[in-house]
Amino acid sequence: MYKKVHLYCFLFLFFFISLIFIFTLSRGDTFVNYGFSYAIRLGEIPYKDFNMVITPFAPFLYSLGLFIYNDIVMFYIEQAIVLTVMFYILEKMLGSKVILYLLFMILSFPIAMVSTMYPGYNFMLIFLFILFIYCFKENKSDYILGVILGLIFCTKQTVGIICFVPTFYYLFNNKKKFLMILVGYLMPCLLLFLYLLINNCLGSFFNLCLLGLFDFGHSNFQINYFYLILFIIGVLYLLFSIINGKNKLLLCYGLCFGVLVFPIIDYYHVSLFLLIVFYFFVDSIEYDKKINRFFVFLIITICIAWIVVLLNYFPNISVSNKNHFHFVINDKKYNDNVDSLIDYVKSTNSNIVYFMRGSENYYYKIINDERIDYFDLPNYGNYGYNGIDKMKNKIDKISNSYFIIDSELINNSDSSQQYIKELGKYLIEKSKYVKKIGLYNIYYKS
Numbered sequence: 105m106y107k108k109v110h111l112y113c114f115l116f117l118f119f120f121i122s123l124i125f126i127f128t129l130s131r132g133d134t135f136v137n138y139g140f141s142y143a144i145r146l147g148e149i150p151y152k153d154f155n156m157v158i159t160p161f162a163p164f165l166y167s168l169g170l171f172i173y174n175d176i177v178m179f180y181i182e183q184a185i186v187l188t189v190m191f192y193i194l195e196k197m198l199g200s201k202v203i204l205y206l207l208f209m210i211l212s213f214p215i216a217m218v219s220t221m222y223p224g225y226n227f228m229l230i231f232l233f234i235l236f237i238y239c240f241k242e243n244k245s246d247y248i249l250g251v252i253l254g255l256i257f258c259t260k261q262t263v264g265i266i267c268f269v270p271t272f273y274y275l276f277n278n279k280k281k282f283l284m285i286l287v288g289y290l291m292p293c294l295l296l297f298l299y300l301l302i303n304n305c306l307g308s309f310f311n312l313c314l315l316g317l318f319d320f321g322h323s324n325f326q327i328n329y330f331y332l333i334l335f336i337i338g339v340l341y342l343l344f345s346i347i348n349g350k351n352k353l354l355l356c357y358g359l360c361f362g363v364l365v366f367p368i369i370d371y372y373h374v375s376l377f378l379l380i381v382f383y384f385f386v387d388s389i390e391y392d393k394k395i396n397r398f399f400v401f402l403i404i405t406i407c408i409a410w411i412v413v414l415l416n417y418f419p420n421i422s423v424s425n426k427n428h429f430h431f432v433i434n435d436k437k438y439n440d441n442v443d444s445l446i447d448y449v450k451s452t453n454s455n456i457v458y459f460m461r462g463s464e465n466y467y468y469k470i471i472n473d474e475r476i477d478y479f480d481l482p483n484y485g486n487y488g489y490n491g492i493d494k495m496k497n498k499i500d501k502i503s504n505s506y507f508i509i510d511s512e513l514i515n516n517s518d519s520s521q522q523y524i525k526e527l528g529k530y531l532i533e534k535s536k537y538v539k540k541i542g543l544y545n546i547y548y549k550s
Contacts, residue, residue: 112188120184122210123223124177124431126410136481137224138179139466141167142428143476145174152305154476155486157312159296161258162225175428183227190231193238194383201386203396207403208382212410215334216371217378225259226376232256233267233361233380240354246281250288258292261313266363270356311488326367331374335365338374338381345384358384426471441542445508446471448541452506459531460510460544461523468508483522495527499534499549506538507531507547 140163143154150156150163169178195202211217220226236252253271257264268289274282300306342359346352358380365373422436434442449456449472457479458465465480478487478498487495509531513523535547 112192115191116184116188119187119221120180122221123180123184125433126221133222133224133463135176135463135466135470137163137166138176139470139476139480141170141179142174142466142470145170146475148475149303149305151300151308151312152303155312155478155481155488157316157486158225159258159261159264159313161255161292161296162228165228175430176432177430180223183223186227186231190227190234193234197238197241198383198386200393200396201389201391203399203403205382205386207399207406208386209379210403210406212406215375215378217375219372220375220379222372229256229259229263229364230376230379232259233357234383236357237354237383240357241351246284247288250285251291252288253285254289254292257289258296260364262317263361263364266360267357269360270353273353273356308488312486316485316488316491326370328370328374331371332369335362335369335374335377338362338378341381342384345388349388355384427473428470429467438542441544442468445541445544448546454548455502455505457502457505457507459507459528461513464510482524482527484524492524492526495524496530499527499531502549505549507535507549509545509547510543511540511545512543 140150140154140156140160144150144160144163144167148154150160156163166179166182169182172178191202191206194205198205209217209220220230232252232255236249236256239248239252250271253264253268256267271282271285271289274285297306300309339359339362342355342362346355346359349355361380362377365377420436421433422439424432424434424439424442426432426442445468449468458468459479459482460468462481462483465482466476469476469480478495482495485491509528514525514528514532516523516525531549532545532547535549538546538548540546
């Protein structure tokens, strides 16, 4: 028991340090997900005060720690705890083979599995599904199974809906079991419904999280063919296991989890699905425990490789400590631009509207202790049905305000870019150019 405590303390520190000093280099979703919890901590209401296209369980849960210490460091602490508890559950199911799972999770080449470590709601999604697998295999209460599936819906609505589908198997074989799971499933969903109803944002929730998905899927559909092949291999493995293996129903749940890959079939989303596929693979194999020493050696080697890459390929990296953003790794030039823009914003007496990349908008807003609003996440699919026209109407109503726009995003010809360039260009047409700071163009709308 004493050794286990040391092991999980080490795992917590490993995850925590990794989240701070390595995985924040890809910080887009990190800053935005922290921003959701930051806004809730301020008393803002999702879907009403700011736009969000996921169900709110993870942002609400992570916001609790921010009442103790409202900083992204607390956000990392909470997610390191989630990962540590997840590995505790995995060890109960996989035994000593859990070290192989950890090795796979931090793999960076040739498959970027390490992308699953980028902070956000994905940690909660993976944790809940691993917890569901554990409770399913341990024959826990059907109510508990239903509640976990309901929490998955409250974390990511599409995954929660599709992952409930295999439960209909019981409708024809064990109606009592089906009803118990259904009741458990509806409990967290009903609480979410009441929250939305009480806060008068049920309509905007459906608009953003359901109707908005159609626009999101149409505008953000991307395929990385290497990862499409990996996704197909994962699906085929699960189908083969369903046909030839045990726990067929549980494997069907795992197959349904793959819906999270759509519509963006890339390294990040496919890697999340492969984590579940790899669990079933590791669970099905046997090997000599002595080989775990070799796996530990590989983990240490990979960690050293991360450090070498950081030092050699990012020589101008510096650690900044801004308000609510301590220990954030940035390029030194970028930090200088941040300071220049913050100084300029403080020197103005007019309203400031940030209309850059979502993560940048959240970063500057939070540094300045400002509230999050609908302008701060200008991505396709993030404004619901006919959302772009609605945002143009909002822009038309704004006056005596400065708009800060990233010129690189406007000029970027990448078709997979999620930023709504049409709105950025519309702002430029309606405003007068003032000056440029770094990549940022500043406009004034009288």
